[in-house]
Amino acid sequence: MASSSLLGVLLVVSLVVAALAAGNLNQNFDITWGDGRAKILNNGQLLTLSLDKASGSGFQSKNEYLFGKIDMQIKLVAGNSAGTVTAYYLSSQGPTHDEIDFEFLGNVSGQPYTLHTNVFSQGKGGREQQFRLWFDPTSDFHTYSILWNPQRIVFSVDGTPLREFRNMESMGVAFPKNQPMRIYSSLWNADDWATQGGRIKTDWSKAPFTASYRNFNADACVASNGRSSCNSASSWMNQELDATSQRRMQQMQKNYMIYNYCTDTPRFPQGFPKECTVSQ
């Protein structure tokens, strides 16, 4: 009796420890720049980045990942965030790097943020799709997720898929699948292009600008020394969008997509990139 209840307590304790480790930002990330402007607070439960006229700030994951399902909750710069960019992305290193990007372009008070997405494979990007959000991303935390497996990359917001980049190697389009990536995030000034094409500048009287992060969760393969901890039995490894999710994504794109490189005719006078022939 006594020993079985002790066992029960130990089990609960170890489950709690596992849960804390999963979300603990201290254990998963290093602050990389910003000279004190980035902070990990509340025993690793909260991370804040800030930007002022002198500098922005940023962090990166301790681990490199090769495939995974990665969630982060982010609360973006509130008020007049024009000129600021909060970037949250996965990237490998080197000239032929792979990259999966979320970027949040600020705006003047009351005007909507732009959610910018891109995918680089073997150093080639230029695959921008942009969205409006259907909520105020500054008033609360929302979950931004990347599903990355050998067949597809899916960008989701609060569990709703917005974009899918499929593996189209069979059509000669490189797909990110050999280079481990780290997670990076930064808050920086990009008022030469970010807001309304660069016409609106950062209002430094409103600085410091702050973005917050919490509830990081990576169900992912950690890569180290060329080896991956991958468990190919993980459910997300073969995950695809079922018919309902496909319809949902199409509906979201219809309602909220504001830019798609695959429909930007003037940009591609010689014809669209190959992957655009499959609906992107």
Ligand SMILES: *[C@@H]1O[C@H](CO)[C@@H](O)[C@H](O)[C@H]1NC(C)=O
């Ligand atoms: C900012 O607001 C304007 C006006 O609503 C809009 O045209 C623009 O796309 C918004 N976002 C950015 C990043 O400029």
